[in-house]
Amino acid sequence: MKRNTVSSRSVKLGKRSLLKRDILRDKQLYIMFAPFMLWYVLFYYFPMYGILAAFKDYQPYVGVWASEWVGLDNFIEFFTGPYAFRIIRNTVLINIYSVIFVFPASIILALLMNELQSKKFKTAVQTVSYLPYFISTVVVAGLVITFLSPTAGIVNVVIEKLGFEKIYFLTKPQYFRTIYILMTMWQSVGFGTIIYTSALCAVDSELYEAASIDGAGRWKKLLKITIPGIMPTIAIMLIIRIGGMMTVGAETIILLYQPITYETADVISSYVYRSGLEEMNYSYATAVDLFNGIIALILVAISNTISKRIGDVSIW
Amino acid sequence: MKKSISEKCFDTFNIILMIVIMFITLYPLWYVLVASFSSGIEVTNGNVVWWIKDFETEAYTRIFEDSSIWISYANTIFYSVVGTLLSVVLTSLGAYPLSKKRLRGKKFLTGFILLSMWFTPGTIPMYICLRNLNLLDSRMGILMLGAAQTFYVILMRTYFESIPDSMEEAAKIDGASDFQVFLNVYMPLSVASIVTIALYYFVIRWNSYFWAMIILKDPNKIPLQVLLKKFVVEMTANNSELSKIDYTVTSRETTIFATIVISTIPMIVLYPFIQRFFVKGVMIGAVKG
Structure with a gap:
């Protein structure tokens, strides 16, 4: 009641x-x-408010609001300048190489680990391969620089022992992308296998038993059961990866590049860092950054829509 | 079942390949370790490959004497420990209300934080913001930056959601308030997830250098990674002397190696214990998917 x-x-x-x-x-x-x-x-x-600086001539001591409006001048300066094409091309190329070489490497490594017969050995391989993920970028870049050094670098020592000329790799623009990609591989391929390893565990073991009874070999099982089984995971990871196509972190690039390699090494984020924080062209750098952010937003939106549709999965 | 010859071949090949991969992964770290204990001349001449040549601990003596390394080491520990605590508190305080279906405005509040996974204001606006908040060259700025990461907030929320509502209802009947339920029921049940998230934050904090490099000018505030970055960049540029210490060309490399060793050792020592948590973290992320 x-x-x-x-x-x-x-x-x-x-x-x-x-x-x-x-x-x-x-x-x-x-x-x-x-x-x-x-x-x-x-x-x-609150930082969003700072984006206004892209449309102004921002002076730190005057503040964002009181600085003079310049409209789209900063954008026009960027797109008509000599660097727009170069840094966009470098950003996209590094990402394309990374999708071609780094992305499949994790999948292949996970599949190969899965084929290991000894469980102990498998655990050992996994433990070792995740390790580089825990080492800081600064240290990894330091390792790269040391190994490629023209004086004491182990790579050049080997090259010399084989009777060739030493090469100062980090001053040669043609090697930069390769170096960067190999470095990212070393850092991330092992850790990247985790997601596929967990997908592999989820594949129905009855399927394998049934296939064995039908006389299927390991190769056949791999092609007909394992790969189709992890395909949804692969597709989603690929889509998420493509969503990040316009992003290369400045953190790593600025440790490895030099003015002499800017031609291939300079990406959008490193250019923003250099022109904004080193040369203090705040407004100009904000404009470049905003352009990058908007393109990235569009890419993420597209990739998210696709992954929602195909896999009922999204980055939220 | 008997293995065919081709299968045996594949297994052997696979094992060899995995050994090669382990070697490629471990060798650079091994090299740094042995080179840091070798004499500078042997390292510079490229004679150090597998094992220590001309054992000496000079590089370590040199950095042990250099106070700048210890100051930055202490800073790193401070930023990592306090920063991680702050992150864990913020993340769980934010994630818990978002995990409650009954919460009014839940959708709006979730969207409020999710936007950050789609769009970031960018480096310069962030810098301007820190300047406006008077956080340039301040320890507080470092602690605050990245204190909450949306991805981990969502992970934590997902975890809280997986705890049955009946737990909350039972505690409520006993007269517990929401805050008490959170503290006495949900937190104890979530220890494993909290540890996972704390470790992610910790590793990120320990290894990051970018923002510390940008905002900190006072050498007494910089973390180890910023100091290392200076060394590394100077090594590339191959010019000028490092900080206050008198480095000869030959000893510079061993000094850098020794610094790398002492900065990385805590991670490597912790690694075997924390590894499984990271694996778990990736899996929770995947399950939510």
Whole structure:
């Protein structure tokens, strides 16, 4: 009886009061959420305001708002300048190479690990191959520089022992992309196998048993069961990867490039870093960055839509 | 079942290939270790390949004497430990309310943070923001940057969602408030996931250098990776002397190796223990998928 009155009263109270009641009921949840939300406001939404600098002649001591409007000047300067084509090309090319070489490497490695007969050996290989993921980019870049050094670098020592001229790889633009890709491979291929290894575990083992009874060999099982079994994972990872096609982190590039290799090494993010923070052309760099961010947003949106459609999966 | 010859061949080939891959992975690290204990001249002449040549600990003595390395080491530990704590607190405080279906405005609040997975304001706007907040050249700035990562917030939310509502209801009947439910019921149940996320944050913090390099000018505040970055870049440029220490050309490389060794050892020592958590983290991410 009592219950009935409560519910009929709440109907009378209407939507607004219901909302008020729910908010009051969950007030502790909102209080918990507040510091977290404040963080996003300060370090995600507040920086958005700085994007205005792209349309202004931003002077640090005047502030974003008071700086003079220049419209699209910064964008025009970028697109008519000599670097636009170069850095966009380099960014896209490094990504294409990475999709061709680094992306499949993880899949192949996961499949090969899966074929290992000894469980102990398999665990050992996995443990070792994940390790580089835990080593900092600075250290890895340091290793690359050391190994390729023209004086003591082990690579050049070998080249010399084989009777060839030493090569100072890092000053040769034609080697930069290869070096970068090999470095990323060393860093990430092992860790990248985890997702495929877990997909491989999920493949129905009854399928393998049935295939064995039918007399299928390992090769046949690989082609007919294993690969189709992990295909959805591969497709989704590929789509996510393609969503990142316009992104190459400046963190690694700026450690390895030199003015002499800018021709092939300079990417959008490293150019933004250099022109913005080293040469202090803040507004110009913001414009370049904004252009990059928008293209990246479009790519992510497309890839997300596709992956939602084919795999019922999205990056949220 | 008996193996055919071709299968045996494949197995042998596969094992050899895996050994080669393990070698490629481990050799650079091994090289740095043995070179750091070898004499500078032997390293510069390219005589160090498999094992220590002309054993000496000079490189280590040199960096042990150099206070700048210890200061930055202490900074790294501070940023990593305090930063990780901050991240874990923020991430779980944010993820818990978002895991409640009944929460009004849940969709809006989720969208509010999800936007950051699609679009980032960019390096310069971030820099301007830090300048406006007066966080340039401040330790607080380093701690705050990247304190919450949307991806891990979502992972944590997914985990909280997987805990049955009945747990909450039972505690509520006993008169617990939302905050008590969170602290006394959900947190203890989520220890494994929290550890996983904490380790991800920790490794990111320990290894990052980019923003620290941009915003910190005071050498007393820089983390180890920024110092290492200076060494590494100077090695590329092959010019000028390093910090205050008097380096000869031959000892520069061994000094860098020794610094790499002492900065990487904590990770390598922790690695066997934390590895499984990382594997688990990737899997949770995949399951949510």
